[in-house]
Amino acid sequence: MRNNLYRSLLSILACLFMLPAQAQIVAPGVPYMPMPAPGAPNPYLQLLPVPAIPVFTLPDLSGLTNNLPLAGMPIPFIGTLQPQPTKPYTMRPGIPQQTKRQMMQMMMPIMSNVMRMSMPDAMNWFAHKVKVKKGVSFDEVVDSMKLRANKLNFKYVGNNLMYKDFQAVLGDKEAPRIEVHSFCDIAVGRDLLKIAPEFLVFLPCRIGVMEDANKELWVMMLDWNLDWVAGYEGQLGVTPELSRGAIEVRNKMEEIMTAGANGDL
Numbered sequence: 001m002r003n004n005l006y007r008s009l010l011s012i013l014a015c016l017f018m019l020p021a022q023a024q025i026v027a028p029g030v031p032y033m034p035m036p037a038p039g040a041p042n043p044y045l046q047l048l049p050v051p052a053i054p055v056f057t058l059p060d061l062s063g064l065t066n067n068l069p070l071a072g073m074p075i076p077f078i079g080t081l082q083p084q085p086t087k088p089y090t091m092r093p094g095i096p097q098q099t100k101r102q103m104m105q106m107m108m109p110i111m112s113n114v115m116r117m118s119m120p121d122a123m124n125w126f127a128h129k130v131k132v133k134k135g136v137s138f139d140e141v142v143d144s145m146k147l148r149a150n151k152l153n154f155k156y157v158g159n160n161l162m163y164k165d166f167q168a169v170l171g172d173k174e175a176p177r178i179e180v181h182s183f184c185d186i187a188v189g190r191d192l193l194k195i196a197p198e199f200l201v202f203l204p205c206r207i208g209v210m211e212d213a214n215k216e217l218w219v220m221m222l223d224w225n226l227d228w229v230a231g232y233e234g235q236l237g238v239t240p241e242l243s244r245g246a247i248e249v250r251n252k253m254e255e256i257m258t259a260g261a262n263g264d265l
Helices: 002-014 060-066 097-114 120-126 138-151 163-167 186-195 195-200 239-260
Strands: 128-132 155-160 178-184 207-213 219-223
Touching: 120 128, 128 239, 138 155, 138 178, 138 207, 138 219, 138 239, 163 178, 186 195, 186 239, 207 239, 219 239
Parallel strands: none
Antiparallel strands: 128 219, 155 178, 178 207, 207 219
16 A cells, blocks of 8 residues: 555656656656646546545545646756766756755645645655564664674664763753664665765665654664655666665665564674
8 A cells, every 4th residue: 555655646746746847758557648727627637546545535636736836837847867877976967955945845735735744744654664572672672783784794884872962962861762873785885876876865874773752662764665666667767777776775774674673683
Protein backbone atom coordinates (compact mmCIF):
# COMPACT_ATOMS: atom_id res chain seq x y z
CA MET A 1 0.00 0.00 0.00
CA ARG A 2 2.81 2.38 0.89
CA ASN A 3 4.47 2.00 -2.51
CA ASN A 4 1.13 2.44 -4.33
CA LEU A 5 0.45 5.60 -2.36
CA TYR A 6 3.82 7.04 -3.33
CA ARG A 7 3.36 6.07 -6.98
CA SER A 8 0.03 7.90 -7.05
CA LEU A 9 1.60 10.93 -5.39
CA LEU A 10 4.46 10.90 -7.89
CA SER A 11 1.93 10.71 -10.73
CA ILE A 12 0.05 13.71 -9.37
CA LEU A 13 3.25 15.70 -8.91
CA ALA A 14 4.42 14.80 -12.40
CA CYS A 15 1.16 15.90 -13.95
CA LEU A 16 0.60 19.06 -11.92
CA PHE A 17 3.96 20.42 -10.91
CA MET A 18 7.06 18.96 -12.46
CA LEU A 19 6.40 19.63 -16.14
CA PRO A 20 6.52 22.78 -18.28
CA ALA A 21 3.23 23.87 -19.76
CA GLN A 22 3.95 22.25 -23.16
CA ALA A 23 5.74 19.11 -21.92
CA GLN A 24 4.41 15.79 -23.20
CA ILE A 25 5.97 13.49 -20.62
CA VAL A 26 3.39 12.05 -18.26
CA ALA A 27 3.08 9.16 -15.82
CA PRO A 28 3.13 5.63 -17.36
CA GLY A 29 -0.27 4.68 -18.69
CA VAL A 30 -1.61 8.25 -18.65
CA PRO A 31 -2.20 9.68 -22.16
CA TYR A 32 -0.99 13.20 -22.91
CA MET A 33 -3.57 15.98 -22.82
CA PRO A 34 -2.98 19.73 -22.82
CA MET A 35 -2.95 21.34 -19.40
CA PRO A 36 -6.35 22.89 -18.61
CA ALA A 37 -6.95 26.59 -18.27
CA PRO A 38 -6.81 27.99 -14.73
CA GLY A 39 -9.98 27.06 -12.85
CA ALA A 40 -11.01 24.34 -15.34
CA PRO A 41 -11.26 20.66 -14.25
CA ASN A 42 -7.97 18.82 -14.64
CA PRO A 43 -8.49 15.68 -16.81
CA TYR A 44 -5.29 14.10 -15.52
CA LEU A 45 -6.65 13.78 -12.01
CA GLN A 46 -9.61 11.75 -13.23
CA LEU A 47 -7.22 9.13 -14.68
CA LEU A 48 -4.95 8.66 -11.68
CA PRO A 49 -5.60 5.63 -9.45
CA VAL A 50 -6.02 6.56 -5.80
CA PRO A 51 -5.39 3.63 -3.43
CA ALA A 52 -7.69 2.93 -0.52
CA ILE A 53 -6.07 4.12 2.69
CA PRO A 54 -7.20 3.11 6.19
CA VAL A 55 -8.04 5.74 8.80
CA PHE A 56 -9.31 8.30 6.28
CA THR A 57 -10.71 8.49 2.76
CA LEU A 58 -9.06 10.67 0.15
CA PRO A 59 -11.33 13.47 -1.09
CA ASP A 60 -12.46 13.77 -4.70
CA LEU A 61 -9.33 14.81 -6.59
CA SER A 62 -11.23 16.15 -9.58
CA GLY A 63 -11.81 19.44 -7.78
CA LEU A 64 -8.26 19.82 -6.54
CA THR A 65 -7.32 22.38 -9.18
CA ASN A 66 -9.96 24.73 -7.85
CA ASN A 67 -7.81 25.11 -4.74
CA LEU A 68 -4.56 25.53 -6.68
CA PRO A 69 -4.33 29.02 -8.19
CA LEU A 70 -1.16 28.10 -10.05
CA ALA A 71 -2.60 25.02 -11.77
CA GLY A 72 -2.22 25.24 -15.53
CA MET A 73 0.52 27.88 -15.35
CA PRO A 74 4.08 27.27 -16.62
CA ILE A 75 6.27 25.91 -13.84
CA PRO A 76 9.83 27.34 -13.80
CA PHE A 77 11.35 24.04 -12.70
CA ILE A 78 14.97 23.41 -13.68
CA GLY A 79 15.77 19.82 -14.62
CA THR A 80 17.22 17.73 -17.42
CA LEU A 81 16.10 14.09 -17.03
CA GLN A 82 19.43 13.17 -18.62
CA PRO A 83 20.09 9.55 -17.58
CA GLN A 84 23.89 9.71 -17.79
CA PRO A 85 26.26 12.67 -17.33
CA THR A 86 28.78 13.41 -20.05
CA LYS A 87 31.67 12.71 -17.66
CA PRO A 88 32.08 11.59 -14.03
CA TYR A 89 31.24 14.07 -11.26
CA THR A 90 29.23 16.30 -13.61
CA MET A 91 27.25 18.77 -11.47
CA ARG A 92 23.79 19.86 -12.61
CA PRO A 93 22.81 23.54 -12.52
CA GLY A 94 21.68 24.74 -9.14
CA ILE A 95 17.98 25.39 -8.57
CA PRO A 96 17.21 28.95 -7.41
CA GLN A 97 15.64 29.22 -3.97
CA GLN A 98 12.68 31.09 -5.45
CA THR A 99 11.94 28.13 -7.72
CA LYS A 100 12.18 25.69 -4.82
CA ARG A 101 9.88 27.93 -2.80
CA GLN A 102 7.29 27.96 -5.60
CA MET A 103 7.50 24.18 -5.92
CA MET A 104 6.95 23.61 -2.21
CA GLN A 105 4.08 26.10 -2.09
CA MET A 106 2.35 24.14 -4.83
CA MET A 107 2.98 20.81 -3.09
CA MET A 108 1.60 21.94 0.27
CA PRO A 109 -2.10 21.70 -0.72
CA ILE A 110 -1.55 18.08 -1.75
CA MET A 111 0.35 17.20 1.42
CA SER A 112 -2.02 18.93 3.82
CA ASN A 113 -5.43 18.68 2.10
CA VAL A 114 -5.18 15.47 0.06
CA MET A 115 -2.63 13.38 1.95
CA ARG A 116 -3.69 14.80 5.34
CA MET A 117 -0.02 15.07 6.37
CA SER A 118 1.36 17.14 9.20
CA MET A 119 5.10 17.76 9.42
CA PRO A 120 5.58 14.85 11.90
CA ASP A 121 3.56 12.63 9.54
CA ALA A 122 5.83 13.56 6.61
CA MET A 123 8.96 12.86 8.64
CA ASN A 124 7.52 9.50 9.68
CA TRP A 125 7.07 8.52 6.02
CA PHE A 126 10.69 9.34 5.24
CA ALA A 127 12.11 7.52 8.27
CA HIS A 128 12.92 3.81 8.33
CA LYS A 129 12.68 2.74 11.97
CA VAL A 130 13.42 -0.46 13.86
CA LYS A 131 12.50 -0.94 17.50
CA VAL A 132 15.26 -2.33 19.68
CA LYS A 133 14.60 -5.65 21.39
CA LYS A 134 13.86 -5.54 25.07
CA GLY A 135 16.92 -6.15 27.19
CA VAL A 136 19.35 -4.68 24.63
CA SER A 137 21.12 -1.64 26.06
CA PHE A 138 21.95 1.56 24.22
CA ASP A 139 25.67 0.78 24.23
CA GLU A 140 25.01 -2.74 22.93
CA VAL A 141 23.03 -1.26 20.04
CA VAL A 142 25.92 1.02 19.05
CA ASP A 143 28.57 -1.67 19.47
CA SER A 144 26.53 -4.15 17.43
CA MET A 145 26.14 -1.65 14.59
CA LYS A 146 29.87 -0.95 14.51
CA LEU A 147 30.72 -4.65 14.40
CA ARG A 148 28.26 -5.35 11.59
CA ALA A 149 29.47 -2.31 9.63
CA ASN A 150 33.02 -3.61 9.86
CA LYS A 151 31.88 -7.01 8.60
CA LEU A 152 30.20 -5.33 5.60
CA ASN A 153 33.28 -3.18 4.84
CA PHE A 154 31.42 -0.03 5.87
CA LYS A 155 33.74 2.53 7.40
CA TYR A 156 32.63 4.10 10.68
CA VAL A 157 33.32 7.79 10.15
CA GLY A 158 31.99 9.53 13.23
CA ASN A 159 29.17 10.33 15.61
CA ASN A 160 27.10 13.17 16.97
CA LEU A 161 26.23 12.67 20.64
CA MET A 162 23.37 15.14 20.56
CA TYR A 163 22.10 14.54 24.07
CA LYS A 164 25.44 15.66 25.54
CA ASP A 165 25.13 18.98 23.70
CA PHE A 166 21.57 19.31 24.99
CA GLN A 167 22.98 19.00 28.50
CA ALA A 168 26.16 21.07 28.14
CA VAL A 169 24.94 23.86 25.84
CA LEU A 170 21.21 24.07 26.52
CA GLY A 171 21.23 22.94 30.13
CA ASP A 172 18.58 20.32 29.25
CA LYS A 173 18.97 17.46 31.71
CA GLU A 174 15.62 15.88 30.82
CA ALA A 175 16.26 15.01 27.17
CA PRO A 176 16.66 11.29 26.44
CA ARG A 177 19.84 9.82 25.04
CA ILE A 178 20.04 10.57 21.33
CA GLU A 179 23.03 9.79 19.10
CA VAL A 180 23.69 9.83 15.35
CA HIS A 181 26.33 7.49 13.93
CA SER A 182 27.79 7.82 10.44
CA PHE A 183 28.98 5.08 8.10
CA CYS A 184 30.32 5.03 4.54
CA ASP A 185 30.96 2.45 1.84
CA ILE A 186 33.72 4.37 0.10
CA ALA A 187 33.68 2.30 -3.11
CA VAL A 188 29.92 2.52 -3.68
CA GLY A 189 29.93 6.14 -2.49
CA ARG A 190 32.53 7.07 -5.09
CA ASP A 191 30.59 5.34 -7.87
CA LEU A 192 27.36 7.11 -6.89
CA LEU A 193 29.08 10.50 -6.84
CA LYS A 194 30.49 9.91 -10.31
CA ILE A 195 26.94 9.53 -11.62
CA ALA A 196 25.24 12.16 -9.43
CA PRO A 197 27.51 14.45 -7.37
CA GLU A 198 24.41 15.79 -5.65
CA PHE A 199 24.23 12.42 -3.90
CA LEU A 200 26.81 13.89 -1.54
CA VAL A 201 23.99 15.39 0.54
CA PHE A 202 23.11 11.84 1.64
CA LEU A 203 26.70 10.90 2.53
CA PRO A 204 27.96 9.68 4.87
CA CYS A 205 25.00 7.47 5.69
CA ARG A 206 23.59 8.19 9.12
CA ILE A 207 21.80 5.97 11.62
CA GLY A 208 20.16 7.56 14.64
CA VAL A 209 19.73 5.80 17.96
CA MET A 210 17.38 7.27 20.52
CA GLU A 211 15.25 6.61 23.53
CA ASP A 212 11.62 7.64 23.08
CA ALA A 213 9.06 9.04 25.52
CA ASN A 214 8.31 5.51 26.79
CA LYS A 215 11.98 4.74 27.51
CA GLU A 216 12.11 2.38 24.53
CA LEU A 217 15.05 2.39 22.11
CA TRP A 218 14.84 2.86 18.34
CA VAL A 219 17.30 2.90 15.45
CA MET A 220 16.37 4.86 12.33
CA MET A 221 17.66 6.24 9.06
CA LEU A 222 16.41 8.16 6.05
CA ASP A 223 14.32 5.71 4.02
CA TRP A 224 15.65 6.20 0.50
CA ASN A 225 13.91 3.08 -0.80
CA LEU A 226 13.96 2.96 -4.61
CA ASP A 227 10.85 0.75 -4.58
CA TRP A 228 8.97 4.04 -4.24
CA VAL A 229 9.93 5.05 -7.77
CA ALA A 230 9.69 1.61 -9.38
CA GLY A 231 8.47 2.09 -12.95
CA TYR A 232 9.54 5.74 -13.02
CA GLU A 233 13.31 5.27 -13.18
CA GLY A 234 13.56 6.37 -16.81
CA GLN A 235 11.48 9.49 -16.26
CA LEU A 236 13.49 10.42 -13.17
CA GLY A 237 16.83 9.82 -14.86
CA VAL A 238 17.81 7.00 -12.49
CA THR A 239 20.50 4.96 -14.26
CA PRO A 240 20.87 1.21 -13.64
CA GLU A 241 24.26 1.94 -12.03
CA LEU A 242 22.79 4.54 -9.69
CA SER A 243 19.93 2.22 -8.82
CA ARG A 244 22.20 -0.72 -8.02
CA GLY A 245 24.52 1.41 -5.92
CA ALA A 246 21.72 3.01 -3.93
CA ILE A 247 20.03 -0.34 -3.32
CA GLU A 248 23.31 -1.89 -2.19
CA VAL A 249 23.98 0.92 0.27
CA ARG A 250 20.45 0.84 1.66
CA ASN A 251 20.46 -2.94 2.12
CA LYS A 252 23.73 -2.81 4.03
CA MET A 253 22.53 0.08 6.18
CA GLU A 254 19.37 -1.86 6.99
CA GLU A 255 21.46 -4.86 7.98
CA ILE A 256 23.54 -2.64 10.28
CA MET A 257 20.33 -1.25 11.84
CA THR A 258 18.88 -4.73 12.36
CA ALA A 259 22.07 -5.97 13.98
CA GLY A 260 21.96 -3.02 16.36
CA ALA A 261 18.28 -3.52 17.20
CA ASN A 262 18.90 -7.20 17.95
CA GLY A 263 22.09 -6.57 19.92
CA ASP A 264 24.06 -8.95 17.69
CA LEU A 265 27.39 -8.58 19.43
